[in-house]
Amino acid sequence: MDKLKSKKLLLALIEFISYHIFPFIFIFVHGLNNYSIHGFLIIMVAMVALYKEFILTLNPNKYFHLLYSAIYLLLAILSIHSLNNFVMILIFAQLVFLYLIRYLPKNSENIASLIADFIVPSFMSIALAFTYMHFISITFIVPLLLVNLATVLINYFEGAKTDYIELISISGLSFILFLLGYISLWTAVVIIIFVMIMSLLKKYKNFSQPNLFYRIVGNLILII
Numbered sequence: 001m002d003k004l005k006s007k008k009l010l011l012a013l014i015e016f017i018s019y020h021i022f023p024f025i026f027i028f029v030h031g032l033n034n035y036s037i038h039g040f041l042i043i044m045v046a047m048v049a050l051y052k053e054f055i056l057t058l059n060p061n062k063y064f065h066l067l068y069s070a071i072y073l074l075l076a077i078l079s080i081h082s083l084n085n086f087v088m089i090l091i092f093a094q095l096v097f098l099y100l101i102r103y104l105p106k107n108s109e110n111i112a113s114l115i116a117d118f119i120v121p122s123f124m125s126i127a128l129a130f131t132y133m134h135f136i137s138i139t140f141i142v143p144l145l146l147v148n149l150a151t152v153l154i155n156y157f158e159g160a161k162t163d164y165i166e167l168i169s170i171s172g173l174s175f176i177l178f179l180l181g182y183i184s185l186w187t188a189v190v191i192i193i194f195v196m197i198m199s200l201l202k203k204y205k206n207f208s209q210p211n212l213f214y215r216i217v218g219n220l221i222l223i224i
Contacts, residue, residue: 008054015212016049019121022144022219023129029223032133040079041131044091047072048124051098052116065099083131090127094120113152117211122148142182143191143222146174150195151214157199170195190221 026032051068060068072095076088097119101112122145130136150170157163174188198214201207 005054008057009050011210011212012046012050012053014216015053015121016046018212018216018219019045019049019124019128021125021216022140022222023125023132025220025223026129026140027132038079038083038131040075041083041087041128044072044075044088045124045128048091048094048098048120051095052120056098056101060102065102069095087127087131090123094123110156113155113211117155117215118148118152121215138182142177143187144219146170146177146183147191147194147218147222148215150191151211151218154195154198154202154214155211157202159203163199167195167199187222191218194218194221 047068055064055068069092072092076083076092079088097115101115104112125144126136126141129140133140153163153166153170156166171192174183174191177183178185178188194217198207198217
């Protein structure tokens, strides 16, 4: 049990790091180095990652949720003059979404996966980017949302006809976003190749990994 808890805590740490990958590399690639690390922000983000990968698996009750929210709100009050209010609300919203997973019906796995693997990671990265870059660019948001959506589809992929239709759809969406000028041709091609390779490996080589793995790889690929 201790080993299992240690593994979950490690996953929480990796989850925490994963939120920072694309924002920070985006900052360094574009020379946006005028930022400073904010202690309260780090704790708030860590609270989300810890809840998602560790606490949620312990089936916390509503009283714990109230206590956890109170801790977050205390941190928000302490940082109200140094952090953007929108950022604090956005991060807390992700925490609330994770709370909802605890109370979803058992037949709502797809909704839970969409929240945990797409909505929360995407908007956590957006909150971090806005804090450190002091603005949000469409060239940041669209590729981030697209690759996080792609990783969810990889998780869903089981080789059924509908799964292949989803792969074609994400490929078509990537191409359309390129035509609209939201992503580069290279980004579109890389995302399509990434989704195809990971899905085929899962289908024919039984190479199946948690969404966190695909998300980290996908975010790193965006920087190439």
